[in-house]
Amino acid sequence: MSSANQPVQGMSDIAAPEVRLWQRLERLARETLELYGFEELRTPVVEFEAVFTRSLGETTDVVQKEMYVFEKGGRRLCLRPEGTAGVMRHAAGLGAQETDGARWYYVGPMFRSERPQAGRKRQFHQCGVECLEPPSPRVDAEILALQVDLLRAWGLGDCEVRLNTRGEIGGQADVAAGLRAALAAREADLCEDCRRRISENVLRVLDCKNAACQAIVATLPPSTDFMGAASRDYLAQTAAHLDALGVKYRIDPLLVRGLDYYEHTVWEIASTALGAQNAVAGGGRYRMQIGGRELVGVGFAIGLERVVGVLQALGRDKDMVAPPPPLVWLVGLGDAALDRNLALMQELRAAKIACRMATGGSMKSQMRAANKSGAAFAVIRGDDELAQGVAALKDMASGEQVTLPLDRLASELAARTGAKR
RNA sequence: GUGGAUAUAGCUCAACUUGGUAGAGCACCAGAUUGUGGUUCUGGCUGUUGCGGGUUCAAAUCCCGUUAUCCACCCCA
Incomplete structure (x- = not known):
């Protein structure tokens, strides 16, 4: 009860018997990921702040208000808020022959200084992969299929996959301009937040929960209309590969993923078994400049707390752990x-x-x-x-x-x- | 960062409205059974009522502050 015996706000101990479920999930993850040719990469929890500010985007919430930043020896350091940027920082230090075709996975803690609530911790845990093969709808479909496969191995066969595209990075300014133009006439009817979003981050208007905004968004042309034919083709081919693989998904033109490094395929996976924070996993294709190199890949991250939350909500957690030896x-x-x-x-x-x-x-x-x-x-x-x-x-x-x-x-x-x- | 609810024994909670120095169940320890657990019976231990301040003869109870937890917004895993 006293502050002396409590962990820091939003961080918690994971003890038996629940920790046995975590061990089981990690074991199953390694087995599944190795079937797809992934090797584990363990990057530090502490990185230079710039690793994230540059790749995620200065205006994103993660960078603006959620990072644990501190100074040590005159350097600006931080606790990693996500996994991809650190893996790319590692890749940037390697030669092209080592990064081309690389397949890495990671499991570990991430840190975001948000207000805790159901399914949200300040220290939380993600299992993710990064695949640096040359861009191809085939690879995107394989990686998404892997994620669905892994979730099924964990007993979460009934999650919903929403798929969308952000288009080529070079064309994203055109998409933003097109949406701004389409929204201009209705600006006065949007909520206060969305009027601000039009200039700061217009994509965010698309997933506003305000009913009036949703009504306006419903009248907009899909954002793929503002993209080139190559971007639309890329999405169509990815969808066709997913169909061939038997992966169920729903194309959702209103799905937004905020980090700057995304291009082309993006997706989120949610479970109805959770409360307001129902996203179990997300992923997408990205392109980022780091250490003088441009790295292109596709990856995903799964929130382990939320996986555990789903299993507990469905009452499946007990069955998943073998009892300790006699x-x-x-x-x-x-x-x-x-x-x-x-x-x-x-x-x-x-x-x-x-x-x-x-x-x-x-x-x-x-x-x-x-x-x-x-x-x-x-x-x-x-x-x-x-x-x-x-x-x-x-x-x-x-x-x-x-x-x-x-x-x-x-x-x-x-x-x-x-x-x- | 914003809003609502909550904080009492190791755990789950009662007592708060109407102020009078805290109680139950479970758990734990011991005995019944001097070398045998899990059931039963009997006995026992456990609290700065989150923390700090105020009002009062008197505060778990009323007031203020603070910290934490839960839930929601924002955003995401």
Whole structure:
């Protein structure tokens, strides 16, 4: 309750049993991503601020108000708010022969200083990929199919994919100008925010939730009308590849993704099982200038907190985690037995048998501890057992108890717990 | 950054309206059972009522501030 034992606002501890679900998700992710030829890339959590300000765009919310920025030794540093820019910073330091065709994935914490709410933390976790193969609708479709595949592996088969295009980077000014012109006549009817957005970030008018604005937006020509034929073709081909792959999606001309580095294919994946923050994942194709190089790729990011949130909302989280291996609890009566049990634990663990013991206490309290821990078996030794070179083995579920010679204990436990040697 | 709700034992909550020095269930510890857990019975422990200030003879209760949590806006994962 006191501030001394609380984590920082918007950041939280992930403890058992929930952490076992996280471990499971990460394991499944690595398996799936490796099937698509991706290698893990671990970039630092701390980067130069400029890595993000330049690539995401100075006017984006992430850069303007959500970054954790600090100064150290006269350098402007920050906690990474997303994964792509750091991976591109890494790529910019490599030769072209190393980045061409590179496929990297990452899993780790990201930081945004927003007000916390359901499904939103200040430290949150993303699993994402970046693919630097030459631009092609084929690659975009493959990467989106991978994301859907991964979500399905996690038990989220029922998410909705919305797809859109931002067009070629060179043509984005034309799109903005076209939308501004189309909106000019109705400017007075837009909400206060949207009147500001017309000049600052006109695409944002498209996904305004204000009913009056939506009515006006519905009368606009689709933004693809302001793009060149090549951009429209790119979207159509990507959609055709997705159809061929059996990936379900909905083309949504009003889908907006705000970061400056996007071009062509963009998408978002949402789940109805979540509250207001229902986006589980997003992705798209990008082009950015960094370290004197231009890097082109396609990638996605999945919010792990939100994946966990969906699984919990659907009640699927319990089924996804395997129980820990059967535990053996060693009960020792008296110091001599406790000492010998300490050594015995080493032998059992060498035989891959999970075990624990209490540091002392009455037999009753040790048995209680065994029960509380969920131990499958108890091994009991007192002065009598030590003298005879035996141990009592008790099955905690059935209550049955047998006395075994010590040299048979490990093999008997291995057989009963299914331990692999 | 803006708005609403909330903060009491390890956990879930009661007492707040109408001020009179905090209570239940679960959990935990012990005994019944002197070498046997999980059920039962009996007993026991647990609190600067988030924090700071104010009003009052008296504050968990009323007032102000502050911090945190939850939810929503903005935006996104």
